Amino acid sequence: MSTPNTASLIRPAFTLFVLLTIVTGLAYPLVVTGLGKALFPQAAAGSLIEQNGQTVASSLIGQSFSGPTYFWSRPSATAPQPDNGLASGGSNLGPTNPALKDAVKGRIDLIRGAHPDQTGPVPADLVTTSASGLDPHISPAAAAYQIHRIAKARGLSDEQVQLLVAANTDGPQWGLFGEPVVNVVKLNLALDGLKK
């Protein structure tokens, strides 16, 4: 039997490549999109929250807050503005980088200044940037740290704000996975909802 040459590989390679590209690159995502829209329309479209006909948030994507009447999110390293949906990513600062130390020092000073009643160490998630720059959550400790400031600024009692925080806190999923978290975006929307 004569040995088939390399050229004889081109037709099968090309045919298989085209076929697999169409099946996996076109048919597969289209089928998943169809199924996703049918079974989980809200999730497939981005878990968007609408108010008065306007999209005001995605419950999964963090927003930046810095005013006295809102819970503050984690710092975001996205550029040019924090929580920029078009430029996800972290700071990529290494643990020995002086820039990390400077950035965290600035944030600690800012947070201490805004929370004169708090004397303990500042919760780590409030002064470190998230991996995505779009983290919608803070830890329950970071929420508790801010409750008094928000209650004061909004003329509410600490207990009222505490109840809202509890309502927007999720324990570990199924009791098994992940950490307890507070969704800052939903919490702040709920705070604004209180007024009305």
Next chain:
Amino acid sequence: MSSSIVFQTAMYLVVLFALAWPLSRLLATALDGSLSSRFAFLGKSERALCKLMGINADEDMPWWRYALALLVFHLIGAVFVYAQQRLQGSLPFNPAHMGAVSPDSSFNTAISFLTNTNWQGYAGESTMSYFTQMLSLAAHNFMSAATGLAVAVALIRGFVRRKASGVGNAWLDLYRATVYILLPLSVVVAMFLVGQGVIQNFDGYKDVKLTETVTYQVPKTGADGQPVKDAKGNPVMVDTKTSTQTLPMGPVASQEAIKMLGTNGGGFFNANSAHPYENPTPLSNFVQMLSIFLIPAALVFMFGRWVGDARQGLTVLGAMTLLFVAMVGVEYWAEIHANPTLTHLGMSGLPGNMEGKETRFGIVASSLFTVITTAASCGAVNTMHDSLMPLGGLVPMWLIKLGEVVFGGVGAGLYGMLIYAILAVFLSGLMIGRTPEYLGKKIESFEMKMVAIAILVTPCLILGGTALAVMLDVGKAGMANPGAHGFSEVLYAFASSANNNGSAFAGLSANTPFYNLMLGIAMWFGRFTVIIPVLAIAGKLAAKPRLAQTSGTLPTHGPLFVMLLVGTVVIVGALTYIPALALGPVIEHLQLFGR
């Protein structure tokens, strides 16, 4: 309990093995052709495909032809992916109007996706159209994983066959791996992910009216379009306000599923599996971690079954699990200790190093993910590896450098570990003065030469490439962090490329002609100068008779061989890389904690 690393790791392994065992049966029946003989319509469509390809369905390829077939297949893919990126501006499914990608970045990405590396010099949400993401990138996630499966199966055939001339039919192996295994699993995982909140649509990017207006600073530009500088030469900053957030959209879940199942790791978005639209919940995170190891673990079970001795598979699995658990322990220990520089400033030491981590994953799920993604050749990240503590960064870097044999990439993990097994048999053979044998096949000089090539090529690429980069200004210019950490960034980039992982110390500015070219070369040779020797070994072994076991045969199952295998992997990995690691993460650790 949910936040205990011991509990999470144990639960992960139990669920993994419980799923991998039944899957190994499907893998074996799909890849040895018995599935298509059992179901007539599958057989018929395979024969129709063979007709279309103009090949004989019974062709059994010798190893070199098998290798050549894979190379031709991937060269066609490389041209296609390159061309689509260059032309995406005039192609459909492009609501965000992405323009052509630069030539060097297109080259790098083409090599990256076809070699199962999925190193990304670009940021998905601001570079790639939906059409490119699907047709070029997601499709290659399937095809590169199928290649890994095909090579692993060819190697197993080498052990099982006696005096045979071929190692299988590359076309049918690629087809069966993609259509019978990767595709159905991906649909299931993708649907689960959508249920958790991963987006899947073709909508344009969406604007959100922010609850609070955001003020930020941007450099002021003068009338000439250049940034204005003050007397000291610093750019002048001006306040800018925005009350809109633009959310990226796209067919993410479909790509996410195969990104994990195929141990590809290329994110739809820049933040990869840290992005809430790619990995929204702790449960989606758990499923993603399972998807990474699922096929690699099932392949090991399948290997045992196929060679007719389940203990052989369990032994390999034991070695992998041992290394895995040890590395999870070190990673977690490194990350629960907060950065002392920051705690001195008044930051809480709890829960640990949160820079570059997501709140919903915390330290436990982040550490576990980091080890899994680098033990396998996945390279997806839910944590920014550049911001890991020094030893927390050493663990993923070292796992990658071991060649990703701890479960490893789809197919690549198994053939990589079997290469080490052959080396372990050879070393033990030297110690007891016998001709080495593995699974009844004599290991002779040709096989050992191929093993040596497969093991030595990647260190040459990694250490040589790193040395070159840190000597050249274009290489040093990419470093984002000063000192030892900057060196770690470069070392990690070459390790990740040459071993086809794809994760990064992402501060490194790698989207430059220098890094795109260097890393592209490392990815190509790191992939194929391992695959070709592996296929050569498969071919040589297939041609040999299978010897009966005698009392003089060194058993390659049981605890003793597990330790021999672990020892071989660790010693090769340690001897090759300790000097380089000492210059990077080890020095940084001492700088941070030594005072």
